[in-house]
């Protein structure tokens with residue numbers, strides 16, 4: 001049987017680098033000065049640039065190169081004296097999976113994309129545009145599937161993505177125990193496909209699942225929104241009631257208001273919120289009785305934050 | 309221990325066998341009816357033994373990364389549950405044995421407990 005996960009991996013093989021790359025290339029010339037580079041990076045809020053002569057790629061230069069140059073305190077210099085020559089590139093006609101592998105292999109923030117025949121620079125690819133492009137395509141696939149199989153329709157909500165972040169939204173129905181947890185398992189698969197580190201995925205999935213179960217068990221429904229940027233994964237869970245009157249108490253391990261039917265589901269031992277806290281780098285729980293509850297958590301994706 | 313041997317040992321009914329792999333290796337297991345407790349653990353067991361026969365038993369495996377689940381005490385297995393196991397690619401077995409007996413059988417064959425107190 002084909003699963004949704006297979007489908008998302010398939011997309012990475014189907015799409016070409018050219019389908020998702022940025023074509024509006026911001027570049028700099030080899031004989032431009034480092035002071036100019038500093039200005040461009042600041043103004044455009046980017047962390048690296050291809051160095052282009054005519055339409056030929058001659059190097060790449062990143063914010064790290066700039067910082068090194070600044071800290072060395074050298075006088076203004078030409079970009080070509082600081083840039084990395086012979087940069088790693090991708091070709092426009094390669095499948096996107098190559099790009100994903102290359103990011104894994106080299107850990108760079110961006111790769112220039114060349115036309116295979118002319119060797120000319122035709123685009124730029126970052127992790128952000130890969131995620132963006134893949135999810136857009138995934139969304140289409142889900143929509144088509146929804147027409148045939150409406151079972152999938154109410155959990156895969158909105159997808160929106162720009163260059164820097166990806167947002168996925170799921171509607172959660174209260175007391176719908178057949179579908180309880182579906183947002184979290186779907187999200188786990190998406191995170192895997194995005195190439196996020198397994199231990200981060202594990203923590204995100206656990207926190208998300210306990211949060212989702214609380215919404216299903218205690219409320220009439222809500223919305224879970226995942227936002228993934230380069231450095232963190234944020235989860236925002238909102239419901240419209242009944243709210244929690246004493247948050248401090250609710251956070252205590254073992255505190256629960258659950259009735260026996262919740263325990264029959266395998267939950268309701270007062271371990272959910274403490275475990276969500278343990279899995280997160282940051283957690284914020286706000287609630288108003290009669291209005292609803294909002295849970296916000298963050299998990300850092302950066303290399304230094306692997307295990308707490 | 310191979311999943312095929314576990315099926316024999318527990319005289320288990322096979323509802324879904326992922327990839328039809330009866331030689332998938334099972335080294336550790338957890339026996340529990342409290343899914344929150346599984347989710348709070350440090351180690352991920354290969355197998356979950358539980359008396360729960362609801363969607364949460366499967367989804368917990370999927371969230372936590374557990375490959376297979378055995379539902380004990382001969383509790384009925386709904387077609388919906390089998391479909392979900394399929395969708396989530398979790399091997400789904402059931403046995404008439406109680407949680408205690410099933411655990412004891414696996415323990416005596418050297419399956420490890422995945423539990424390790426975290427604090």
Ligand SMILES: Nc1ncnc2c1ncn2[C@@H]1O[C@H](COP(=O)(O)OP(=O)(O)O)[C@@H](O)[C@H]1O
Nearest residue numbers: 214218243250256257258268269270271272273
């Ligand atoms: N979204 C929510 N809306 C209302 N009450 C909630 C919500 N989430 C948690 N609670 C309350 O907080 C208590 C503790 O939650 P949790 O730590 O997840 O443990 P459990 O769900 O096992 O009771 C719950 O018993 C419930 O009273």
Ligand SMILES: [Mg+2]
Nearest residue numbers: 214268272273
């Ligand atoms: Mg809970």
